[in-house]
Amino acid sequence: MKAIVTGATKGIGKAITMALAEEGYDLGLGARNLSELDYLSKEIKALHPDLEVITKSADFSQKHETRNFADTFIHYWGDIDVLVNNVGKYEEDSLDNFSESNLKSLFNINFYSALRLTQPFLPEFKRRKSGHIINICSVLSKESRNHAVSYSFSKQALYTYTKMLREELRTYNVKVTAILPGSTNTASWDGLEAPVHEFVQPIDVANGVIMALNSNGMVEELEIKPVNPEH
Numbered sequence: 382m383k384a385i386v387t388g389a390t391k392g393i394g395k396a397i398t399m400a401l402a403e404e405g406y407d408l409g410l411g412a413r414n415l416s417e418l419d420y421l422s423k424e425i426k427a428l429h430p431d432l433e434v435i436t437k438s439a440d441f442s443q444k445h446e447t448r449n450f451a452d453t454f455i456h457y458w459g460d461i462d463v464l465v466n467n468v469g470k471y472e473e474d475s476l477d478n479f480s481e482s483n484l485k486s487l488f489n490i491n492f493y494s495a496l497r498l499t500q501p502f503l504p505e506f507k508r509r510k511s512g513h514i515i516n517i518c519s520v521l522s523k524e525s526r527n528h529a530v531s532y533s534f535s536k537q538a539l540y541t542y543t544k545m546l547r548e549e550l551r552t553y554n555v556k557v558t559a560i561l562p563g564s565t566n567t568a569s570w571d572g573l574e575a576p577v578h579e580f581v582q583p584i585d586v587a588n589g590v591i592m593a594l595n596s597n598g599m600v601e602e603l604e605i606k607p608v609n610p611e612h
């Protein structure tokens with residue numbers, strides 16, 4: 382079984398990557414920083430020497446780099462079993478200081494990255510009539526936060542895309558799951574005043590992904606929130 386994870390070197394992406402390795406998946410991993418990808422690859426190989434781990438540096442906010450990343454794995458593997466569109470960025474803005482350039486930048490990384498990476502894999506998922514696409518959305522895919530306007534818009538677009546994809550692919554026996562984490566203890570919160578110890582932990586999100594993958598049914602969406610959410 383082969384899985385691709387974007388934004389694999391830190392936070393939620395890394396926890397999902399390590400959980401997929403535990404499950405025996407060969408891994409195709411993307412992020413921008415090549416040395417962190419190399420380090421992660423070594424970490425996985427030390428624990429799971431039999432797994433194939435392929436890393437490729439890509440900036441998923443860029444259309445051509447995203448397409449190139451997809452093409453690399455399509456040429457090398459031909460097909461994959463699992464695609465985890467995890468990469469994303471949190472940034473705060475409000476209706477007062479909101480700018481179109483910020484909106485575009487967050488749409489590129491939080492929405493277009495998933496759209497552009499998924500598209501090239503669809504023909505093979507449909508032909509094989511199997512596979513699973515997991516999109517890491519957010520609780521803000523369904524709620525609005527007035528100090529994270531562009532982020533909320535971009536994650537709501539990703540969530541709508543996920544629902545459309547699910548309806549399109551279910552007739553081909555391909556599963557599509559939206560994971561909607563609340564505040565999760567990752568580097569995304571560095572520099573912001575936040576009680577990270579009260580947050581959801583990356584491993585909680587990874588456990589949700591594995592549960593969805595191993596379910597006989599279609600886990601359509603999974604919300605994981607802090608018990609007492611302040612952020």
Ligand SMILES: NC(=O)c1ccc[n+]([C@@H]2O[C@H](COP(=O)([O-])OP(=O)(O)OC[C@H]3O[C@@H](n4cnc5c(N)ncnc54)[C@H](OP(=O)(O)O)[C@@H]3O)[C@@H](O)[C@H]2O)c1
Binds near residue numbers: 389390
């Ligand atoms: N943390 C939360 O509270 C929370 C809550 C709900 C949803 N989420 C969602 O969960 C996902 C992961 O968040 P996280 O908090 O785990 O993030 P994180 O800790 O900041 O890690 C981000 C990962 O993505 C990579 N990355 C960032 N920008 C990239 C780009 N332009 N191109 C390629 N790779 C890039 C980073 O590596 P490089 O820097 O080397 O590229 C890193 O591996 C995101 O979609 C986020 O919106 C997070």
